[in-house]
Amino acid sequence: MIEVVLNDRLGKKVRVKCNDDDTIGDLKKLVAAQTGTRADKIRIQKWYNIYKDHITLKDYEIHDGMGLELYYN
């Protein structure tokens, strides 16, 4: 289990517990459940890399305690 921090820099910052073999899509669902924003309206990125839904956190080398950028669309 790892914990990642997602920050939208507009006042929303969530810590999410997840497995490292969860996909980004799963992570979005978890964030959606915590924040109340639709999962398909969430975009997770790091600098200019927009993370794709079907790829796992492990493959993006997301580790425990890492921060990700949360955007909406």
Next chain:
Amino acid sequence: MANRTDPAAKSIRGTNPQNLVEKIVRSKIYQNTYWKEQCFGLTAETLVDKAMELDHVGGTFGGNRKPTPFMCLVMKMLQIQPEKEIVIEFIKNDDYKYVRVLGAFYLRLTGSDTDVYQYLEPLYNDYRKIRRKLADGNFSLTHVDEVIDELLTKDYSCDIALPRIKKRWTLESIGTLEPRKSALEEDFEEEEDKEDAEQLDDGLEDDAHEKDYYRGRSPVRDRDKDRRHDSHRYRFLCTDSVQLRRIEIMIEAMIGNEDAGETETGTGIVIEKGKEDRDRDRDRDRYRLRDEKDYGRDRDRDRDWEGRDRERRDRDRGRRRSHSRSRSRSRDRKDRDGGDHRKRHRSSISPRRRDGAEDNSTREEAKKKKEKKEKKDDGTDHPDPEIAEANRLRASLGLKPLKV
């Protein structure tokens, strides 16, 4: 400002029509090249040409969520607000399916409740294929009637939150809308007549024979029959397991948890009550056979009958409740009488119980055991309450529990 709304446009739901599209999607549309190149200065007439060129529907796609041309045209229509007649012509035209979907979508966004139902429901009979662009940029195949169904029953489509409309049956009960006529209506009536004639013969045949007979029946007639027997039967249709579980619990609470007329779970729940006489028992067996076989097909079809079924269900609710109360009383009596009734009851159940001829109590036990096991699996009994909570959430989303 090219992106201004037509000054003559009426405000819809108390605001600028363009606000029906969320801010983020809206700005994405304004930035889009298709919008800038093709949608500039369109009028209601020239928009038709662009609509005819459409070859897919969809909301936004790709990493940075580009809007589809379909979305751009919806936006343009919101901007120039074509007259209602034009929109209805869009919907009525038979040659261009994407124009039709575009018109339907626009009407769903801006039209009144009755208009939405009145003009969109006939499109349930349009089975042409439609290409839809998914969020990841791939295409998938769907049909006009599916899109229409989504518009009428969901609150979200093509990355746009659709305005709420009243449910069909509320409109029907107010009297602003006629009950829906299905395109299959006439066929059913014919069948019904035919069946009435045949039913006289049915009564004479014995059980075993009848079972075979029913197995071979056409699904149409089966369902038709079903509809008529609905007065002492509820059927819930749901795919979502969480929802299913919830309904189960509700039902258990309602009928006091111990049932001779049993609740049955799986993809469809059948609850039967008030079985005093043999006749009804036999009826139920018939349903079971049918449910098992025809469930999937049935569900699709049921959509057609939804309005009607619901109405009937509502009507029955009152009657039902009193029914169940009287039943529980009669059950007590039955228990006092001894196992006689029950034995008979059990023996009549046979055909579906392949897996277990055990009675209800053992079945319930098995269910409980299963639940306990599940609990262990999904990690909601974790000592750390935070993790247990997270696991509960994950289970509800259909994800595996956290690895610790």
